[in-house]
Amino acid sequence: MSNQRHHGTSAENRTSVEGESSAPLSPGKPTDAGRPPTAARTSDTPAPAAPDPKRWWALVVISLAQLMVILDGTIVNIALPSAQHDLGISDSNRQWVITAYTLAFGGLLLLGGRVADLVGRKRTFLIGLVGFAAASALGGAAVDPGVLFAARSLQGMFGAVLAPSALSLLTTTFTDPEERGKAFGIYGALAGGGSAFGLVVGGLLTEYLNWRWSLYVNVPIALVAFFGALAVLEDRPGLPGVRLDVGGALLGCGGIVAVVYGFSEAEPRGWASPLVLSLFAGGVVLLVGFVLWQSRAKSPLLPLRILKDRNRMGSFATMGLATVGMFGVFLFLTYYLQVVLGYSPVRTGLAFLPMSAAIVVGATRLAAQLLPRTAPRVLMVSGMVLAAAGMVVLTRLTVHSGYATHVLPALLVLGLGMGLTFMPVYATATAGVAPKDSGITSATVTTFQQVGGSLGVVLLNTVAASAAARYITEPPRDPAQKDLVAAEGMVHGFTVASWWSAGALLLAALVAACAVTAKAPKRAERETKV
Incomplete structure (x- = not known):
């Protein structure tokens, strides 16, 4: 081992990631200089830092904040019809309740990750919590559409600060491979199951209180997490030498926003719309400029060395493709359950609970137990193939299908x-990252997840709408059965989109199988000590 690896300048250098900690040498094994291991540790290597005694309480706080951010991605969906009626939002503008959040969140995540490295993760975490709570209160008190749209955008901005700091805090708090696996299992379960749980909470709040509480509910959650963070999170200063890359922020964030906005406008305006084409072209130009800028910037927003690691880039790509294929299921099944089967908002939300439970089991009971001794790609490929099989089950839906016989098996x-997928993706993407890059790496994982989910919903919704329109008009249908034909067309659109989702998930499995070559953490640790 080199001296650089032994002589960390701070505790953070010693505890940032697996394989980078100062593990004690094997008993009786001489060092390179021929000295006994005790002498080597005394003169060369600091003793391993003791685990943070508050680390599990820290996980509770970090998970609570992450759950709040994930919930907000879906909790407003069921409340949207009530908010639209109350504030007089037009049909053409109602999408901005969702899009304003996703654009700000996905577009600013990279900048939020670098802010965490510059200011300090705990401080950034606290700022994100306060800002998110304030923006949520503003949205809940909105008296017109403009205020609600602005509040949702502010939520996305502070969420972009909060999410990467939460993941980087988790990365630097848990260094033992087995404990780290359990922690990421819980985190992965929240990331995957929080969206479905948000539908349940949104339905309950909308039906028994009103739509404003789908925003107000974030305030007490943020306050609990804030005071918990003050008590249990370790306070570390910002990393020296980190600078904000303003040019990179403008190019990268602008490119992501342009592309996401272009996809959001493709459905109402059409793919050949001049605005849509201009947004796509402008987004590509900005993103190419971003890559060129990052290769020359002294303090880049996204160091390209992060993307050059095969396992990390494979994990990023797997996450993006997975969310492209998965996130559309919430939109389609929400409409199927409410419009076709006639479920209430609460019953619709509750119908997703088995899926949330299955995610928790897959992440905490299966993936967390298997990852220390199993190659990450084995879990990723298995998870994606399993999810694709669930999507294939959804392609068999009809207007007469039952929840217990068709929907429930697919959700499980x-x-x-x-x-099985999210937990090893998070762990592999953030493993081996230098402390100065942990914030931006965490932000990149979440960026791929958020942008992939946003694009997937828009793309699959366009596929579903087009398939439904063709079904209704070709061949000509009986006007006397207009309602039945409309329902059949809607379900046909969902089943076609489900085939596309299954294809995206299988592509994610292929990417994971080919690109992710990391060994099981326990095996890699043993080989490092030999």
Whole structure:
């Protein structure tokens, strides 16, 4: 081992990632200089830092904040019809309740990750919590559409600060491979299951209180997490030498926002719309400029060395493709359950609970137990193939299908697949990252997840709508059965989109199988000590 690896300048250098900690040498094994291991540790290597005694309480706080961010991605969906009626939002503008959040969140995540490295993760975490709570209160008190859209955008901005700091805090708090696996299992379960759970909470709040509480509920959660963070999170200063890359932020964030906005406008305007084409072209130009800028910047927003690691880039790509294929299921099944089967908002939300439970089981009981001794790609490929099988089950839906016979089996299989996938993706993407890059790496994982999910919903919704329109008009249908034909067309659109989702998930499995070559953490640790 080199001296650089032994002489960390701070505790953070010693505890950032697996394989980078100062593990004691094997008994009786001489060092390179021929000295006994005791002498080597005394003169060369500091003793391993003791685990943080508050690390499990820290996990509770970090998970609570992450759950709040994930919930907000879906909790407003069921409340949207009530908010639209109350505030007089037009049909053409109602999408901005969702899009304003996803654009700000996905577009600013990279910048949020670098802010965490510059200011300090705990401080950034606290700022994100306060800002998110304030923006949520503003949205809940909105008296017109403009205020609600602005509040949702602010939520996305502070969420982009909060999410990467939460993941990087988790990365630097847990260094033991087995404990780290359990922690990431819980985190992965929240990331996958929080969206479904948000539908349940949104339905309950909308039906028994009103739509404003789908935003107000974030305030007490943020306050609990804030005071918990003050008590249990270790306070570390920002890393020296980190600078904000303003040019990179403008190019990268602008490119992501342009592409996501282009996809969001493709459905109402059409793919050949001049605005849509201009947004795509402008987004590509900005993103190419971003890559060129990063290769020359002294303090880049996204160091390209992060993307050059095969396992990390494979994990990023797997996450992006997985969310492209998975996130559309919430939209389609929400409409199927409410419009076709006639479920209430609460019953619709509760119908997703088995999926959330399956995600928790897949992440914490299966993936967390298997990862220390199993290659990550084995879990990722298994999870994606399982999720694709669940999507295939959904392609068999009809207007007469029952929840217990068709929907529930698909949700259980999908949930297990998501749990098996997300946990090893998070762990592999953030493993081996230098402390100065942990914030931006965490942000990149979440960026791929958020942008993939946003694009997947828009793309699959366009596929579903087009398939439904063709079904209704070709061949000509009986006007006397207009309602039945409309329902059949909607379900046909969902089944076609489910085939596309299954294809995206199988592509994610292929990427994981080919790109992720990391060994099981326990095996890699043993080989490092030899």
